[in-house]
Amino acid sequence: PAIRVNAGKLRLLSGTSLSDGANLVVTSPGVFDLNDKSETISTISGSGTITSTSASNTLTLLNANTDVTSSTFSGILGSVSITKNGTGTLLLSSDNSTTYTGVTTIGNGILQISNGGALGTAASSTTISPTGTLQIVGDNLTVTEAITINGDGYNSLGAISNTTGSNTLSGT
Numbered sequence: 304p305a306i307r308v309n310a311g312k313l314r315l316l317s318g319t320s321l322s323d324g325a326n327l328v329v330t331s332p333g334v335f336d337l338n339d340k341s342e343t344i345s346t347i348s349g350s351g352t353i354t355s356t357s358a359s360n361t362l363t364l365l366n367a368n369t370d371v372t373s374s375t376f377s378g379i380l381g382s383v384s385i386t387k388n389g390t391g392t393l394l395l396s397s398d399n400s401t402t403y404t405g406v407t408t409i410g411n412g413i414l415q416i417s418n419g420g421a422l423g424t425a426a427s428s429t430t431i432s433p434t435g436t437l438q439i440v441g442d443n444l445t446v447t448e449a450i451t452i453n454g455d456g457y458n459s460l461g462a463i464s465n466t467t468g469s470n471t472l473s474g475t
Contacts, residue, residue: 306344308333308351315340323365329353329378337362337383346391348374354381358405366391366412380405380423387414387435390457394440395421400447403427409435412457419444425474436460442468449474 304322306313308329314336321327325344329335329351337355343363347353353362353376360382366372366389373392380395384405387393392413400420407414407422407429415438416422422429425447431437433454439446450472452462463472 308335308349312336314338315342326374327353329376331378345389346374346393347376349376350378352379352381353383354379355383358382358384360384361386361405363388364393365389366393379403384408386410387412392438397421399423400425406430408432409437411435413438413460415440416444416446417441419446419470422446422448424448431456431462436462436464438464438466439470440466441470444468444470446470446472447474 305326310333312334315338321344323343326346327344329349331350333351335353337360339356341361345365361384363386375394377396380399380403382404386408388410390412394415396417398418398420403423410432411434413436417440428449430451434457436456456462
C-alpha cells in the first residue's frame, strides 16, 4: 500500500504505526514527521521532507515490496536516522549536508547517492553492514562524513562502489 503526503504534514501520534509493507511517497511541500518515534516501512520516494523530533529516531526501510525494488528520494532529510535493509536499491539525490543529522545504516542492498551531501552533515556517520553497498552515482562529488565498513558489500559489489567519474571521500 502507498501512503502519500502531497501537502501539509503527516505526524505519527503515540501508539500509531504504519504497515511494514507501506511505500511512503512524500511530495514537496509535504512533510512526514516520525514525531519522536522509530518506524519500519518498505520504501520512501518523492521530493518532500522526512524528519523527526530527534536524530535518534530511526526510519527503517525494508525494500520488501516486490512491486518496488528500487526507489528515489529527492527530498530533504531532517533530524532522523535511516536504516536501509532489504535487497532493493534506494537513491538519495538531494543535498542534505545542512539538514540531515542522523546516522545512515546500510544493512542490506544498495544505497546510491548522486549528491555529495546526500548522507548528511559532516558530523553524521554512515555504517555499511557486510551485505550493504554504498554506490556513488555522480561525478566530482565529495562525501565528508565518517564511513564505517563492516564487510565486502552486497553481492560482492564492494562496500563502496564508484560507478561514474572521480569522487572523493574526505571523512574518516
